[in-house]
Amino acid sequence: MPIVHIDVLDGRTVEEKREMVKQVTDAIVNSLNVPPDAVTVIINDMPHHNFAKAGVLRSDRK
């Protein structure tokens, strides 16, 4: 049943996402002792002008 939402900055390749969801699912399966089928992962790609830290858009950071 665990549902995992992951916010990442734009630019991740499908290969990176493929590896990430595999490893994150394994992490949930191992730590919570649930079957892999029970794990859902949703990725949200954030444009660099849609993410800010300390009040500064990532796209504005030098």
Place this chain on the structure above:
Amino acid sequence: MPIVHIDVLDGRTVEEKREMVKQVTDAIVNSLNVPPDAVTVIINDMPHHNFAKAGVLRSDRK
């Protein structure tokens, strides 16, 4: 006041979304006894490479 977020896989038409928000709003109105105006629905389209079940991206499923 209910706020409804719905994650769906990419590919839904505006017609399907129009029908979905109408029916989901009716469902909330009927079950919680709130006015339609109080119901907000937000749809999030997920690319098939941004959704995984059992550690496998939907875009990789045969």
Place this chain on the structure above:
Amino acid sequence: MPIVHIDVLDGRTVEEKREMVKQVTDAIVNSLNVPPDAVTVIINDMPHHNFAKAGVLRSDRK
């Protein structure tokens, strides 16, 4: 695959939630033509001091 998150104010009974998830699931099934098994609903109860409109906490509204 649709995943539905519903934010509601504290105070809803289990009976209301039972009816809401049944009706919302039917709405998704009918409008998107997916099997009921594919629909997940998550409810988030908000205390009245954790919700604001127009800058005023619901718990402060007369």
Place this chain on the structure above:
Amino acid sequence: MPIVHIDVLDGRTVEEKREMVKQVTDAIVNSLNVPPDAVTVIINDMPHHNFAKAGVLRSDRK
């Protein structure tokens, strides 16, 4: 540590977002007494056909 997610309708410029994250971060810093570095803001742009009020898509509103 506060993490702020803001859903806005499509059409906001980078200038508006730059100003928004600056002012929202200041608001969190001032009201919760945390350092600016502790504040993360994520913006989610919603297409007008992905937002509904009272069961009507924003893109259908006259």
Place this chain on the structure above:
Amino acid sequence: MPIVHIDVLDGRTVEEKREMVKQVTDAIVNSLNVPPDAVTVIINDMPHHNFAKAGVLRSDRK
């Protein structure tokens, strides 16, 4: 229409939240030029054992 979700660690008082939603709403109103009525804020209190940075629960940090 902007909907703002704010995740904060457990322990904030209602007074702090009251001030936070007031200031955050003002920040949105000023930067996006929307009426106050259009701004919804939802606060999510996180127990210290439900938040982690660098793989360490906040409740485990010395």
Place this chain on the structure above:
Amino acid sequence: MPIVHIDVLDGRTVEEKREMVKQVTDAIVNSLNVPPDAVTVIINDMPHHNFAKAGVLRSDRK
């Protein structure tokens, strides 16, 4: 920068969560090649009457 939200059903112990955030953070670090410090994890505990599959609350499942 990745921010991970994990919805789990009520009942997980702090030991399970401690292990989960450690392993999930490692999974993100390894697959995306980011420093551990960049990874934030937020856990959301769902009461069994706040989660439904196929229109049935988990608390109603025999």
